[in-house]
Amino acid sequence: MIKKVRGLLLKDILQTKSYFITNSLICLLFLALAIFEIVLMFDNSALPGSDAEQLDLLKSFINSSFFYFCIFPIYSSSGIALCFQQDERCNFDKFAISSGISRKLIVNERVIFGAIASIPGVIFTIVAAILVSMINNPYVSSLTGLYLALISFGGYFLTIGVSLTLCTFLGSVKGRIWTSLATILTFLLQTVAFVLYAAFGIEHILQGSIVAIGFFTISIAIFIGAYFLSLRAYLNKDF
Amino acid sequence: MSTLVKVDSITKNYKTFVLDKVSFTLESGHIYGFVGENGSGKSTTMKAICGLINLDKGQVLINDKNLKELEPSDREKLDFTPDEICLPDNLKIRFINKILKDAFDNWDENLFFKYLKTFNIDENKKIKELSKGMKAKFNIIVSLCHNANILILDEPMNGLDPVARDEFCTLLSDYIDEDENRTILISSHIISDLEKICSDFVFIHDGKIILTEEKKILESSFLKLDLDEDSYDVFDKNIIIRFKKTGRNYEVLLANNNENQSIIGIEKASAEDILIFLIKGKTL
Numbered sequence: 001m002i003k004k005v006r007g008l009l010l011k012d013i014l015q016t017k018s019y020f021i022t023n024s025l026i027c028l029l030f031l032a033l034a035i036f037e038i039v040l041m042f043d044n045s046a047l048p049g050s051d052a053e054q055l056d057l058l059k060s061f062i063n064s065s066f067f068y069f070c071i072f073p074i075y076s077s078s079g080i081a082l083c084f085q086q087d088e089r090c091n092f093d094k095f096a097i098s099s100g101i102s103r104k105l106i107v108n109e110r111v112i113f114g115a116i117a118s119i120p121g122v123i124f125t126i127v128a129a130i131l132v133s134m135i136n137n138p139y140v141s142s143l144t145g146l147y148l149a150l151i152s153f154g155g156y157f158l159t160i161g162v163s164l165t166l167c168t169f170l171g172s173v174k175g176r177i178w179t180s181l182a183t184i185l186t187f188l189l190q191t192v193a194f195v196l197y198a199a200f201g202i203e204h205i206l207q208g209s210i211v212a213i214g215f216f217t218i219s220i221a222i223f224i225g226a227y228f229l230s231l232r233a234y235l236n237k238d239f
Numbered sequence: 240m241s242t243l244v245k246v247d248s249i250t251k252n253y254k255t256f257v258l259d260k261v262s263f264t265l266e267s268g269h270i271y272g273f274v275g276e277n278g279s280g281k282s283t284t285m286k287a288i289c290g291l292i293n294l295d296k297g298q299v300l301i302n303d304k305n306l307k308e309l310e311p312s313d314r315e316k317l318d319f320t321p322d323e324i325c326l327p328d329n330l331k332i333r334f335i336n337k338i339l340k341d342a343f344d345n346w347d348e349n350l351f352f353k354y355l356k357t358f359n360i361d362e363n364k365k366i367k368e369l370s371k372g373m374k375a376k377f378n379i380i381v382s383l384c385h386n387a388n389i390l391i392l393d394e395p396m397n398g399l400d401p402v403a404r405d406e407f408c409t410l411l412s413d414y415i416d417e418d419e420n421r422t423i424l425i426s427s428h429i430i431s432d433l434e435k436i437c438s439d440f441v442f443i444h445d446g447k448i449i450l451t452e453e454k455k456i457l458e459s460s461f462l463k464l465d466l467d468e469d470s471y472d473v474f475d476k477n478i479i480i481r482f483k484k485t486g487r488n489y490e491v492l493l494a495n496n497n498e499n500q501s502i503i504g505i506e507k508a509s510a511e512d513i514l515i516f517l518i519k520g521k522t523l
Contacts, residue, residue, distance in 0.1 A: 090325055099385065
């Protein structure tokens with residue numbers, strides 16, 4: 001089973017080599033931008049004095065930096081769509097299924113590939129979350145970074161689940177268009193979560209945890225639902 | 240000789256086409272020619288045998304087990320080869336080997352490289368860099384190397400020149416000769432090629448099986464005769480099984496018996512002739 005998945009993953013990774021390189025480079029670029037913004041905003045010499053000013057500064061940072069935490073989950077979704085596109089182009093599914101590879105295994109492999117495609121983004125998210133936790137601000141704790149990371153990870157689950165379902169149902173061409181639209185929706189949902197966190201979660205740990213853990217839990221629930229929906233559709237699909 | 244595949248009354252309804260209670264068996268040691276017009280249901284039947292489509296009715300049994308209940312290792316014993324390579328064409332052949340070595344439990348790497356050498360296929364080439372003939376050979380090599388004992392080949396000789404087709408036929412004949420517990424179902428528009436290698440024929444028309452017969456029986460059962468209009472008018476119509484009009488002339492299908500063999504100009508009907516008579520011919 002693991003050996004078969006390894007074979008299928010090798011195929012997808014070899015086919016999407018350039019995608020991985022681009023993905024990693026963009027990750028590095030955005031990481032550099034995030035570091036630049038943190039240094040610029042929280043440089044000790046430029047820090048405002050009062051707690052209220054510092055709180056406003058942190059809120060303003062979170063409201064402006066959500067983009068970094070949202071962009072990579074979105075980028076990772078195109079990994080799955082690309083994988084579908086490559087397989088459809090050469091009718092690989094037809095070959096694999098008729099040669100004895102189970103349909104369930106193919107769906108599982110695509111989810112795993114989606115996770116692998118997200119690795120550069122996940123690394124970025126973790127590094128960015130650690131950097132945020134280290135910001136010199138009285139309202140920042142290790143939970144601040146964790147919550148921002150949770151909202152970001154929720155985005156990964158959402159985008160992988162949604163793109164898997166859409167591409168399974170609609171095929172890579174239509175699926176990719178709809179995935180793009182769904183990705184914008186995911187982006188908006190994440191934005192709302194970040195705005196809510198900035199508005200209510202920085203000062204109050206409980207409210208912060210409700211927003212972050214709530215968004216993360218809902219995302220996982222949607223991902224699980226999307227997985228089973230895709231699996232069911234794929235098991236009944238005619239080639 | 241044992242039954243490796245039993246296609247049992249399979250039915251699949253589409254909006255514009257119905258595969259209607261198709262039944263036949265594939266025995267070990269045989270190569271079956273699957274013959275029919277475009278859109279007659281050949282590919283649909285083949286897809287059904289390989290589990291690529293969900294059936295409305297009927298079942299496919301592989302070694303007496305329902306296709307859906309097969310273990311993955313048993314499932315690998317069946318291989319479907321469409322008319323085009325279903326592998327990423329932007330990858331080098333040596334990487335394809337690595338992928339398939341992991342993906343299939345029974346992948347025979349040594350055999351794969353042996354075939355590549357035999358057919359002068361460079362492992363460092365990408366699939367898209369191969370010629371059409373090379374691609375067709377590579378396609379069948381992939382099928383042969385995961386040790387499937389049931390090969391389902393859908394128009395594998397499409398676009399091949401006569402030399403490549405001949406090599407292809409030899410490859411399939413050798414495959415069957417090496418192990419008698421193997422069988423092949425092959426469809427092709429070029430029936431003369433099928434006649435070279437097939438031991439049996441399955442004729443399909445409009446989603447229904449119209450004839451399943453051994454080649455030697457087919458060949459010894461029918462005769463064909465060309466007649467002009469005047470000769471046709473005086474010909475004994477009672478012995479005509481089927482006839483068709485081509486321009487001013489008639490072609491008639493007759494039973495192969497001593498009496499008919501003595502008719503001047505009579506010749507053996509080929510599988511292609513029989514198919515055309517069955518589909519286009521009329522009965523009196």
